[in-house]
Amino acid sequence: MSVADYIVVGAGSGGCAVAYRLAEAGHSVIVVEAGGTDAGPFIQMPGALSYPMNMRRYDWGFSTEPEPHLGGRVLACPRGRVIGGSSSINGMVYVRGHARDYDHWADQGADGWRFADVLPYFQRMENWHGPATSEWRGTDGPLHVTRGAQDNPLFRAFVAAGAQAGYPVTEDYNGAAQEGFGVMEATIWRGQRWSAARAYLRPAQATGRVRVVRGEVARVRFDAENRATGVELLGGGALDARAEVILAASSINTPKLLMLSGIGSGAHLAEHGIALRADRPGVGQNLQDHLELYLQYAARQPVTLYKYWNLPGKAWVGAQWLFARRGPGASNQFEACAFIRSRAGIDYPDIQYHFLPIAVRYDGQAVAEGHGFQTHVGPMRSKSRGWVRLRSDRPEDAPRICFNYMSHPDDWAEFRTCIRLTREIMGQAAFEPYLDHEIQPGAGCESDDALDGFIRAHVESAYHPCGTARMGRADDPMAVVDPQGRVIGAQGLRVADSSIFPRITNGNLNAPSIMAGEKIADHVLGRSLPAANLEPVIAPDWAEAQR
Numbered sequence: 001m002s003v004a005d006y007i008v009v010g011a012g013s014g015g016c017a018v019a020y021r022l023a024e025a026g027h028s029v030i031v032v033e034a035g036g037t038d039a040g041p042f043i044q045m046p047g048a049l050s051y052p053m054n055m056r057r058y059d060w061g062f063s064t065e066p067e068p069h070l071g072g073r074v075l076a077c078p079r080g081r082v083i084g085g086s087s088s089i090n091g092m093v094y095v096r097g098h099a100r101d102y103d104h105w106a107d108q109g110a111d112g113w114r115f116a117d118v119l120p121y122f123q124r125m126e127n128w129h130g131p132a133t134s135e136w137r138g139t140d141g142p143l144h145v146t147r148g149a150q151d152n153p154l155f156r157a158f159v160a161a162g163a164q165a166g167y168p169v170t171e172d173y174n175g176a177a178q179e180g181f182g183v184m185e186a187t188i189w190r191g192q193r194w195s196a197a198r199a200y201l202r203p204a205q206a207t208g209r210v211r212v213v214r215g216e217v218a219r220v221r222f223d224a225e226n227r228a229t230g231v232e233l234l235g236g237g238a239l240d241a242r243a244e245v246i247l248a249a250s251s252i253n254t255p256k257l258l259m260l261s262g263i264g265s266g267a268h269l270a271e272h273g274i275a276l277r278a279d280r281p282g283v284g285q286n287l288q289d290h291l292e293l294y295l296q297y298a299a300r301q302p303v304t305l306y307k308y309w310n311l312p313g314k315a316w317v318g319a320q321w322l323f324a325r326r327g328p329g330a331s332n333q334f335e336a337c338a339f340i341r342s343r344a345g346i347d348y349p350d351i352q353y354h355f356l357p358i359a360v361r362y363d364g365q366a367v368a369e370g371h372g373f374q375t376h377v378g379p380m381r382s383k384s385r386g387w388v389r390l391r392s393d394r395p396e397d398a399p400r401i402c403f404n405y406m407s408h409p410d411d412w413a414e415f416r417t418c419i420r421l422t423r424e425i426m427g428q429a430a431f432e433p434y435l436d437h438e439i440q441p442g443a444g445c446e447s448d449d450a451l452d453g454f455i456r457a458h459v460e461s462a463y464h465p466c467g468t469a470r471m472g473r474a475d476d477p478m479a480v481v482d483p484q485g486r487v488i489g490a491q492g493l494r495v496a497d498s499s500i501f502p503r504i505t506n507g508n509l510n511a512p513s514i515m516a517g518e519k520i521a522d523h524v525l526g527r528s529l530p531a532a533n534l535e536p537v538i539a540p541d542w543a544e545a546q547r
């Protein structure tokens, strides 16, 4: 079978959700995925999360151009290349984003994507196992969402320190109130990673209507009327779609595929000798990400995960997980978090914290000597924008990626604020028994200049690229897809992944990417869920007070 009603390109967060809903509605679907199996402990064991993002077997291995505002640093831009896509290599943190994010999307032309419109999709996808928080959550969807065991005292210390510093404590940041300190949620179920593949693709395959084909799509094929009829595979071969082709190859490869298929900036495609099908200058533009710093502290007590950072320790953690799906390996170890506002006059949080009970780089490449812990902190709504462009007309070549990180002057002020607010939080009594001294930035790094030097050298991607095929109204020249995910200027072609976000959301992007897949599937099927009628909590004194 090389023909189906729908061809979905990419078995990642958005793609798996689309495939599942189309199959559930009775359609045949071929999902084409460049990567291979997601079996094995590196992916399935939550505690091993820093491994797959460094393994070429599971990751596309992209990196940025020398970033002009970071002294020419080249940053890794990991993207899953495996069944489950980035949801198989990510940190499993579960954040819907703030209600206001989606209202802003709609204000930018994504009609029908207000919070009231998207909340029913978040509810439909969730299987929430936390405390009952009323009508805000979903409890019978395919995506299991849980809280960790909270058995490290440092998680409680972090939330208590936030309260002592005068911030609210939120019962459920995915419920009515995002703002505050609280317990973090994860797509982990029974000690295992609950990726989009586990949640959606396997059940979709079980219907008998979804077939997964391993292959890398080179470009989309069209008929004379500009209607997408299928895809061409790298190395030969093709797959045909009776109804539509749906791109879910993520924010780096979706714009690349559009451009290789003749949809993009006419001038840029001409540089590479690609025949123009639709002149859409927005393709590959509007690239956004979250940056973060790891602020590290030496611990006074041996309560951190450093005790396992040796061969016998790792073997013990691995064995506990292998035989019982328990122990530190069964958690992503991001079990406490916060969303706060950087200053008075901001109506909803613009800073996110992840707390980790070990001092280590996210990618596991360097650990601080001895017991330590860290906060990951970063601003959520940078005004910097970057791009994805073709390197050549060869599908085999990785695209060129430049985020223009820290290109907006506000970025610097926001990061300095992040460091200063964090120091105040970590200086609270709750950390007195645990915190010995700051490892980095370190004592003496106080002035704006010193902080800027630290930021330039140490800021890291939180791995949330998005926005490169953004939604907007059909008359918006920089929009790439309309609010139903249809590529403007072509027929029978949609996008259903994190590329369509007009603006990055407040938090990690797996949940919004899955939501996008869920909602685009409904647009394909010509149906929609009734809008919700719930109002998020906004701090009443936001105009005058930072907390």
Ligand SMILES: Cc1cc2nc3c(=O)[nH]c(=O)nc-3n(C[C@H](O)[C@H](O)[C@H](O)COP(=O)(O)OP(=O)(O)OC[C@H]3O[C@@H](n4cnc5c(N)ncnc54)[C@H](O)[C@@H]3O)c2cc1C
Binding pocket: 009, 010, 011, 012, 013, 014, 015, 032, 033, 034, 035, 053, 078, 079, 080, 081, 082, 083, 084, 085, 086, 087, 089, 090, 091, 092, 093, 094, 095, 215, 216, 217, 218, 248, 249, 250, 251, 253, 254, 257, 462, 463, 464, 465, 496, 497, 498, 499, 508, 509, 510, 511, 513
């Ligand atoms: C290391 C890391 C940590 C992260 N941590 C978190 C976290 O803790 N929580 C969170 O919410 N988010 C996190 N994210 C972000 C989140 O996982 C992604 O934003 C989200 O999964 C993106 O979904 P997507 O559908 O856009 O793309 P993806 O899930 O990346 O799916 C795209 C799929 O398309 C396939 N593909 C691409 N090109 C082709 C082609 N030409 N032919 C065939 N197949 C192709 C890819 O192989 C991939 O499987 C993290 C991401 C990374 C990389």
